[in-house]
Amino acid sequence: MFLAGLALLAAAALLDLAAGVRRLLAGIPYLLGVAGSACLLAAGAGALAGHGLRVDLGAALGLGSSHLAADPLSGLFLVVAFGAAVPVSLAFASWATSQPDAGSGAEPGGVRRRGVAAAYALTLAAVAVIVTAGDAFVLLFAWEALTIAFFLLACFGRQREGRTGAALITLVFGKVSGVALLLGLLMLAAGSGSLTLDTFHTVPPGLAHTAAYALLVAGFAVKVGLVPVHVWLPRGYTAAPGPARALMAGVAVNVGFYGLWRTLALLGPPPGWLVTAVLLLAGLTAILGIAHAAVHTNLQRVIAYSSVENTGLILAGYGVALVGAILHNTPLVAVGLLAATLQLVAHVAAKSLLFTASSGIEAAAGTSELDALRGAARRTPWSGTGFAVGALTLAGLPPTVGFVSEWFLLEALMQQFRLPGLGFKLVMALAGAAVALTAGFAGVTFVRLLGLVVLGPAPPATPSTQRDVGVAGRVGIVTLALGCLAVAAVSPWEIRMLAAGLAPLVPAEVTLGALKSPWVLQPVFDEFSILSPSWLWIAMPALLALVAAVTLLASGARPLRVRRVPAWRSATAGVEGADQYTAFGYTNPTRRVLANVLLTRAELRQLDQRTEQQTEHPAADGPRPAGPRLGYTSDVVEVVEQFLYRPLARPLLVLVKLAKRLQSGRLEAYIAYMLIALIAVLAVVTALA
Template identity: 60%
Template sequence: MTAVLIAALVLLGLGLLADLVFGVGRAWARPLPYLLGAAASVLLTVVGSAGVAGTPIRLSLDAFLGFGSADLTVDRLSALFLVISFAVAVPVSLACAAWAVRPHRVRARGLGCAYALTLLSVAVVLTADHVFVFLFAWECLTVAFYLITAHRRGSTATPAIVTVVLGKASGASLLVGMLLLAGQTGSFSLPGFAALPHTAVRDAAYSLLVLGFAVKIGLVPVHVWMPRGYRAAPGPLRAVMAGVAVNVGFYGLWRTLALLHQPPPWLAVVVLLLGGATALLGIAHATVQTDLAEVVAYSSVENAGLISVGYAVAMIGATTGKPPLIAVGLLAATLQTIAHALAKSLLFVATAGIEDATGTTELDELRGVGHRLRFSGTGLALGALTLAGLPLTAGFVSEWFLLEALMQQFRLGALGYTLPLAVTGALVALTAGFAAVAFVRIVGLTVLGPRGPRDETHARGSGPLGALGIVLLSLGCTGAATVAPLQVELIAAGLSPAVPATVTRGALKESWVLQPVFPGFSALSPSWLTIVLPALFAAAGLLCLFFGRRRVFAVRRVPAWRSATGGVEGENQYKPFAFANPTRKVLANVLLTRAELRTVERRSGGRDDDPRPDASGAHLGYTSDVVEAVERFLYRPLQRPLRTAVRAAKRLQNGRLDAYVSYLLIAFVAVLALVLVLT
């Protein structure tokens, strides 16, 4: 399997070079990086499958690096995330290849290179067992994100800068945390950190590592890069970022727990509460956004919160010494990670197809896209239903496990744990409700609604490769629920470095019946639901056919309901913006909703043909928008002191060699003093 791993890395390297050498000038070369990436993803999925099964895989890097022993090692945990990430990367890469040859796509040199660099960085992060190899790949991933989000330079400059700044902050946090651990162990080997005793330095390093990985997954308050970055990325490359690359953040959290085990108790509670707040804030903004790409991007913030809640439950289990609680928390979080990777990739791939065909992602202009873009519309609907957590989808199983994990709070005696778990449970339940509202809007109005103004399309669907990618991702969203017990077996083996597989397999009550690890609490059989629910619908149809006779096939035609007003056509129909208005009102304190009702005179903006002017002969205009509270109250106040600090730092760069030598001397003395204090 080592040869297969080498072949995959070589293919990704060739994809990177292909874009640099051939660029976008030759039509045959445009999809080449993505096709090579698809082939490499297949090989990495095979490597991951073998690793989960227990096959030892190790690629030595000693001949290429000059700082001691360093390997790319595939253990069961890294193998699990190789399967999750690169099984999704295969259909996403096919969709990228189809998108690359479309006439209306963004033809920026370097996108194929950034795509290949992203996959290569993900593969190295997931397999690195040396601190500097891990951090080097992590920084390469930050560079790749910048290249993807900055493809249009002017219009995407700010999102790209926000993305790279927070990416560098993430890397800095990981660097300091890992150096603290290396200073305690005397080794840069990641597995060596497992032998550390429970000390204040270890707790500080634990917190820094969690902070660094939290930035990558988009946990509040360091989530602001995610909606901007995903929105700025072109086409299905958003799916590469959201469905593939972001998994390295979750892997880092899982690996930290597997290596360092018991976290500081306060850290587990903080992650738990931040996860619940992140989920609610993300879905609240997703519900009211007017742009399809921003809806999907903010739902990524929501999913990051849900996954973090499951991870925090596992942290509490590690703190209290309860392996079953660790197992149910990590199992719920991993199932949610799988559902997120599949559904988010599907949504972004479908969004790319719709954007290419219609030239917009504005929801009010995309009504009824499912009628004319069948593959993209179906993918959009299935992805939305999965993230809404409806039965027969992967999201239903993962959210059930997450809620069941939170319900185990009664097994903990300390109020410091039970109260935060209860509060977070309420936040997650509220999040699930608003998720249904958010994605009903997508399915009901954007996919199945009346046709909007953008009836003419620029392209004919997604092409064969794009359609194949959508079909594979759709099958993943629905098939994952059907084979959920097999998923549990796979996850149990993959999580064995963090919790014994025998404990996690307690989630299998019977061959096809699941339970939340703790026996006798509750049970669910998603595989049985896959059989029963369609059978019930079929039985209901047969009964209607039998008793209704000919009337079953009779078509009754009546005027469609449009916002309770007859004769409303065109732009005055009920729109996604109006559908989200109750959410703006209900969550006004969370979204900081701003609304303005003003009078518009006929001569200055009213329409003479409006049959319903108000009594004074004027027209009323209404506007409403929401505010990103974290950005407004946390980051904007920091702008002025940061600019002041930057100007002060610029004075240090005076071009004098003696000054630079003095800086080095001061830094050297400071490091020596720090070492003396720590030792």
């Protein structure tokens, strides 16, 4: 099944390159991707059930001992990634066939350009190979392929403002990630005497082990968007066309988390300073991500920054597991990994759904600005319903899977009282406070999206005829929405699946301690707290029915009567303004509360001066008062970019200019460079020997 899945993805790429711009064939590569993803999903389920796979590449491709292999951990990530890839691919097929031609000038039409489906197929194939790579060479090869695929997806529509810069930033950070992994893997290969990943556990503790651990964590952290290497993520996701954002944020990002999980399995306990850094940066990432998501007025930008926030949440749980590994506390490792993986599953389902649904809403409305999308979800009911479910999930509200995962994450961080010593207690307490604060602001953020996009009234000039996604897209959205809801209802079964997948890191019987009873969850440790997500599916509808009955009885004979009155704006006649919150106005309190995080800059200035003569002819809504007419502006700063990367940009540009001088165009000079490099390498090897 695994090889069949890769073959179908290869066929999808070849068909797109051969005839991708033809309207009748535009959706076929994505349907081949659906079939390929289903095959890889089945292969992952088999590995998760204990039926491992191994594909030797040496004999077929001349790559020596290189091979692909899937154990339960690989199977778990194949199931999570390609379980989302199937509905995302369906939405991609609907998107590609329903949009205008590439030459029409419409932005959505970029998805029908030759090469988009090929980049999509390359992304899926790279994800499958990374998760099953058995040696460093195959892992690095697939990692570079994924970097190229991300660049191709981000640079489509590059004629539009900002796309080229976003694609280049995505490529640069992808290469930085690859360099970190290359150095770390080579250090481990030198210590173990082999490129096979399973031999890396033989590397003895020491400087090389610590340096390799830090390099691998840094390399994988770039891919998932941990602060301070997160700045590429909002730009790269936003620049990608349509459902490609769901592919990148909901499917491909999992390889970074897989790498972190696999690093812990191979190398064991990390150094204490690295654990402290992971926990503190995770908390900072969560706060910084949700702070920017809360104040941006571009829908895709809001969702992209939400990915940064969720990276922080997931890595906070991972940090708890690292603390347990250092202290040899197996239950703490189990609760940390379980919380992180539950949050990972929730993020995959919700982010895939939100990006897919928002792509349909954006295509119908022709914009991604929140004020212009007011009430847009009502005119695209399929996309709107999916958008609402995804927003509720990322807000962490019951009865969605997001509520279960965030509850478990907070419970995991509360276990700090079990730790010896003060250091890790303080670090876990700080991370827990950051996660709790993030959860509160996440509710504010996604309530704003629901209020504007789903429940908001449409502007008067908005056209009433807007097309929703096609049949395949509706199937994909419904599948993802049901996943966000149904997984919460069957959380005990989900935990059983995760326990099997995490067995290479922690014994399954320890992880299954999270099941106090068949339908009641606890954070692995007995007598701490319990939750029954399944019971919520009984209690919440019952409470809703009770409220509806009380409302019906109290309202008399007209229970559905709605009273409509003009919105109150000011006690002063003639004050101008909208009758509802704008996207900017709704977030102004958040912008002020988080002023120290966002470095909010506000300015109140006088626009003009009304005189008494100008008020003699009042407007239709009443006289306008004399005096100054004021304007208010406010913006925020990306702190890391402003104070870290921009100061570094100037010396880097100087180095680039100096390096260009080496490009003389003379063959003998290039041969001399190669000779000097070879002599330097031989000198280093001789010295180390």
